[in-house]
Amino acid sequence: MKEKLGLSKGKIAEARSLASGIVAPVLDFIDGHTTVTVERATLRIAGADGADADGVPVPNLIVDQLRAADPATLEGGALEGGALVHYVNALIRTGGGTADLNRRIAEGYRVGSEPLGDREAIRRKGAQLVDIGLGKVKANRMQRSAKMEEWKGRNNDPLLYLIVATGNIHEDVKQAEAAALRGADVIAVIRTTAQSLLDYVPFGATTEGFGGTYATQENFRIMRAALDAVGEREKRYIWLTNYASGLCMPEIAAMGALERLDMMLNDSMYGILFRDINMYRTFVDQKFSRMINSYAGITINTGEDNYLTTSDAYEKAFTVLASQFLNEQFGYAAGLPARLMGLGHAMEMEPGIKNGFLYELSQAQMAREIFSEHPLKYMPPTKFMSGDIFKGLAMDTMFNFVSKATNQGIHLLGMLTEAIHTPFMMDRYIAVENAKYVMNSMESFYDEIEFAKDGLVVNRAKEVLSQTIEFLHEIGEKGLLDAISTGMFAEVKRPKDGGKGLEGIVKKGNNYWNPVEEALKAGLGLPGRGRDYSASSAGDASSAGVAKG
């Protein structure tokens, strides 16, 4: 890829090193803790599924019952060993398969009621369940790769990304099929507005939602099947996207990995800043969710666009770049390769700014050059979309232009009716046609155009990079947690012990056992924890079958 801005390699390296230093102490905290949803994600990969008559999911029943039975769980009770040990133990005791155990649990059976049996047998059975669960994930990854290889070159570049959001999964399917047939490469099923704050993932197909559709494993399955059918017909892989964010980040990631989703909205700090979720909780959850995404070959999309809907896009451009650097470091720490990091940004400057288009071009080109292997997720104007649909279409056209001109990877199509209603079918049609027209007509633009050496575009990028380094220095001095709590990001202040989900954090004890985590770490080449369940209880450090990093 041709570089055009003459950005200092030294400065870029300095920014990366600052970001790495900022993230390091947070990683120490993360590795010493688990959360209720990390436990539930672990259970889900091992086979826990279903819900009771009241709709409470089986993984929640297990974790909640274990914690209720031992209120000291937070500091070292039943959950300290991890929830999975009890599930596996119950599986051995009841003698059936996971489907049978799930049904029993849904009917009132408590896995915690059984005394723990032979640890070696539990360890072996656990390893077997993990092999089955992660085996499915691996098979999905291979299926995706095979299809992408088979239909190579048939997707748009950048990938055209469209959102459906009717609340009813069956209606979503119709809209998604129409969008994919028109040329969309990526379909995102936006979630119902309250879901990020639910500490459980609803079960089954759903037909009611506000501003979106519930993310459930069954809904994933329904949409996956529909998009696969369109893909076969069009000989083009259609990517399915959902949101591994909110209070159930790792569980959504697990469900997406099991049902072959291809992208997940998955930001390291979004939940803290924009959903008021506790920061410790989010940091622990994001790592586990990202390990799953990475293992599953799922491309994450980060949420830097949100900074710009809250703050001014011109003045605060550096906060986007700073967040991209932090998301990148958190991503590497969770085993994500650059090619799976769709770092986010957006075209949100006030349209009345003189030369605003050049500043947008500069920002997008800068991201392209600094994150040269990352797909980059580019978001359309929303904040200044007014209800004037004709002006809106013009703004979206400019956005399409910038995206193609700077080789973005994932292009979220702007809607001319943004700020009026959730998109109509024809709004999406107009958006796809617009993008295809613009991008086809400027296919080789990137290689043809260079920027004036000391011109506006080049100088603006240098300025933003310098501001970013300064900002990262300030964060580094304060520490990331204090930086967030004093409002350095998005002008939002979040106290360390505030926000939702704090009570769901559990310190890992010496006996903590999570073979899913260990297998993920081994598969991703990440350093593991020093001890595991078998080593401390049975004195068997060899732990065959359960990979250790």
Added chain:
Amino acid sequence: MANIVRPYGDTLDDGKVQLSFTLPVPDGPKGREAARLLVLSWGFKECEVVNSAAVSDDFTFYVAYGKTEIGVDYEAARADTASEDASMGMDETCAFVKERFGRKVVIVGACTGFDAHTVGIDAIMNMKGYNHHYGLERYSMLEAHNLGAQIPNERLIEFAEKVNADAILISQVVTQKDVHVQNLVNFIELLEAKGERGRFICIAGGPRISNKLAVEIGYDAGFGKGCYADHVATFVVKKLAEKARE
């Protein structure tokens, strides 16, 4: 005196209207004729379907022009202008507050219920404001508290009591299945149950909120599209002065 007006294309009273819509039919001559008949059935005297395009196998998008003879009496239209007054800018509002009340006016705002969109309340309250209109936080004689999104009604009331608010602003962006109305109504009911409706000036806002709707469900005013902090501030301080006189 009546003043009948009709849509204007390029000649007075030509009645030209631009339409676009989607029908659940495949693209083709039959679909275009159906679209034309549909437009005529709406009362248009002429219709030309200028474009049709397949959105999918079973859906087609049409652009059409119609000609109408129906007019409206402009003089008879009554605009809802209660929330249109932005006569006082930031400095004037602050001067007014200083002179009339001799203290800061306290305003609490939030996006309530499950609605996670802060864009509306931020546009009105944040220091920076929106589109070159400073937000309430920048007004030196206002004490503005922006609680953000997904705030339960109960918590908003509690907070307003705690800081002894003069006015409460509620933003609602998500309107699917009328969830915003239920949420707004529930807030007023809670206040009434506590006997505190008269204590606060209550204001609803959002892209789909009109003053008419807001007043109907028990608010003092509603602010929709195109309203800025100036509108809200002007209304609040004038209303407060009015209340003080009573």
